[in-house]
Amino acid sequence: MNDGAREIEVKYRVRDAEALEQALARHGLVLSAPVHQDDQAYAQAGWEYGMSKVGVAFARLRTQDGRHLFTLKKPLDNEMACLEHETEVADRDEMHRAILAMGCYPTVRIVKTRRTATSGELSLCLDKVEHAGVFLEVEKVVGPGESGPEVQAELDRFVRSLGVDVERTTDTYDSLVRATLV
Template sequence: MSGEIEVKYRVLDPAELARVLARRGIELSPPTRQDDQAYAPSTWRAGEPRTGVTFARLRTQDGRCTFTTKTPVDNALACREFETVVNDRDQMHHAILAMGYRPTVRVAKQRRTARVDDYVLCLDEVDGAGTFLEVEAVVAGTDGMGRTQAQLARWVASLGAPLERTSATYDQLVQEPATAGQQAR
């Protein structure tokens, strides 16, 4: 079991953020397109607490599909996570439905990444939501997630970039209910 801890920020001035990262010697990868379909248990409704609830996601990137589950531990951005590659997105979509999940939102974005020490930086241009910076850490367990989030937030603050912190996930920010025609398989 692993935990993924992140902090997320709306980028208020992308050009200034690029200058700040360049001054720090942080070089982002070329952009890649991610197409995510999020799923929630059929009994869970938007606005209800997320802590302790397992959510699922199918992501296609560079022709490869991954299935991920995330269970928020301390908050929506500090999760127990499991992930694996799947060969057939359509079959996995139907398996997720059979397990009692329903599609919630589709999130598409351009992502550029960089590694800084033990952190991964993700600069995301999210369709319909804007530009965001995520800083992530992956840990072996789920103890101390709040402390790790505080460390990440201090590191981001040290950048001095024009950013606005958010505790929302991308599916909350996009807020577009999936319909039968939008469901990614």
């Protein structure tokens, strides 16, 4: 992602994945083949669930198709409007130890099956998240001058235009998974 660019997203609990797929197809969007993602989430020392995530950096280690990705997200406007940095790493275990040495601690493991599609500048993800359910994420990368909440309203209008029964959530996957495990 370019310097200063932010990832803005909206997330919805999906009640009927088949109906959603049909609605996407009517809009000319076909989902990719499923991929398995195994994510370990990390938080900065001193941060705990229940505290605001805004302004706090969070790390993630993801393994997908034998590749390991390190991601740092820092929520700015809200939990779904983040400054994001991501890079591939050669050794997941070594990166895990490095993250711990930087003062972060592991929070929850998020395992999911993801299917994706794109529509112009929008990225769509249909995720089946273990312990949490099925979700639709719609994301857009924007420049530093754009309002996260305004972009989220635009993304919400797009999702609502699909005409499917979904429930918007402002929780991130780590919070959703954790809520089912505690």
